[in-house]
Amino acid sequence: MNERQLPTFEEDQFNEVSKKNLETAGTETIDLDYLFHPELTESGSYDVGDIRHEALGKLLQAVPLPVFLVDDSLRIKLLNRAAQTILREAPGLIGSSLPSHFQSSNVRQKVLSAIKYTFQQRKSLIVEGRLRIGTPPIWGRMHVRSVRIGPRRLALVLIEDLTAEKELVVTQKYRKLVHLVPVGIAEFGLKHPFSRDLDTAEALDLIMDAKLLDGNRSFAIMQGYKTIEKLQGVALKTLFPFQVKGEDYYRAWIDQGLPVSSVETREVDRSQEVGYFENVLISNVEEDRVLGIWAVRRDITNQRRLEDRVRRSEKIEALVSLAGGIAHEIRNPLGICSSAAQFLMEDDISSELRKEYAEKIRSSVRRASEIIEDLLCFARPRTESDRAPVRLIPTIREALRIGLNNRPEYEIELSLSDCADEEVIVMGNVGLLQQVFRNLFINAFSAMPSGGRLTISVEKTGDEFVVRISDTGCGIEEKDLGRIFDPFYSAAPKGKGVGLGLSIAYSILKEHSGNIEVQSKYQEGSTFSVRLPRFGI
Secondary structure (H helix, E strand, O other), rough: OOOOOOOOOOOOOHHHHHHHHOOOOOOOOOOOHHHHHHHHHHHHOHHHHHHHHOOOHHHHHHHHOOOOEEEOOEEEEEEHHHHHHHOOOOOOOOOOOOOHHHHHHHHHHHHHHHHHHHHHOOOOEEEEEEEEEEEOOOEEEEEEEEEOOOOOEEEEEEEEHHHHHHHHHHHHHHHHHHHOOEEEEEEEEEEEEEEEOOOOHHHHHHHHHHEEEEOOOOHHHHOOOOOOOHHHOEEEHHHOOOOOHHHHHHHHHHHHHOEEEEEEEEEEOOOOOOOEEEEEEEEEEEOEEEEEEEEEEEHHHHHHHHHHHHHHHHHHHHHHHHHHHHHHHHHHHHHHHHHHHHHHOOOOOOHHHHHHHHHHHHHHHHHHHHHHHHHHHHHHOHHHHEEEEHHHHHHHHHHHHHHHHHOOOOEEEEEOOOOOHHHOEEOOOOHHHHHHHHHHHHHHHHHHHEEEEEEEEEEEEEEEEEEEEEEEOOOOOHHOOOOOOOOOOOOOOOOOOOOOOHHHHHHHHHHHOOOEEEEEEOOOOEEEEEEEEEEOO
């Protein structure tokens, strides 16, 4: 197993496991003299390397685990074939420092401490953790034992590779977790690994033909089966066709470098029940080579049904509110017309009163007509045929002039933020855009009945212009912020506003591929930000 596939354990765990696995097997050093000829050990001037021809040397060479004999200066005096293999038979191993062969400074320090402890205390140690001695890294258990050969004391170091055992434990935990989670998980195998820069068509064939290797029961149930075994060997393109756009989706995924990708699907099962699923594809990539595909599938049917019910409820609520607003606004002028008409039916009224009542009828009809026009503008503000390049600054100034209507109590400031008048051009209908800003200015003036400061700024941000209109008025309460663009919704006192101005502005801007946002603090003021695409971008 390579480094990337190895279960990752923090090196600090090495220290913790070391303490947990500390074993004291007495303080006596093991005497190995009986494994040698007496003349070798009694001379006191032998080379430890010479013992490889003795019984102990032959025994160490036969051990399939890496074994080192280390002196009190931590230098290797003898190592067996398994130890040479793990260190890739690098030259100059004899006489080199054993801790220096561990590639992590943290682990080097722990190994050094363990060997020194054995020399000082003459106690055995067993330490376990993530080791990297040579390549690849392993999850290892290191046994350190004090031994004596003649007058010399040495440390016998043996390293067990527990990686396979650790991987098995991790795999078992992973499989248990996979089968417990309420989402579908499946693994797909490729015919053969491929590089991420492979031709799109070739990569597409390999991915579409990837076969299901394993998965959990949740995945099987979402596909209409009781066990995952029924799906083993089925191609990815069969389980994730993504309807008509399937091939285009996979091509785009490949061209983007196979990132984690999610797509929602609407599916009909065998009993003709409609279900909604979120499907996530994850490529198993190692060193820029694709080894396989993981698929995660989540049933979001109940979530979508709940969202649909909420949307329907909101639509009904909005319709009721709209109908109530229309009825209220139309009923008032109709009531005036009805009353005036009754007076006109009297024979003994003067000509002056007759004219007055006729004027009331005319103005009420005009008011009703204006409300209907506003509603039509809110519902259908499309003006594709009437659009042309519009200079935004003169449009704002004209809307301000109409909305201000000689009100000296307001202080007005217009800043362009490095934009010249002639540069601020958008594509649209000048009349409708003027209506947007006029409605916003009237709204700001209404929030400042005793006067205040109105600030208008225009700036260029990326591929759009942003017009910010700020007032120092009463602001908007937080509970009202989510509804200010609803038709006929108004926080103004009765008779002070119909509640269509912001709704119309919102609708017009959407038709101009723009947007409107609001920030407000109650009793301090509001800022409306209008965003419109720059012309020619």
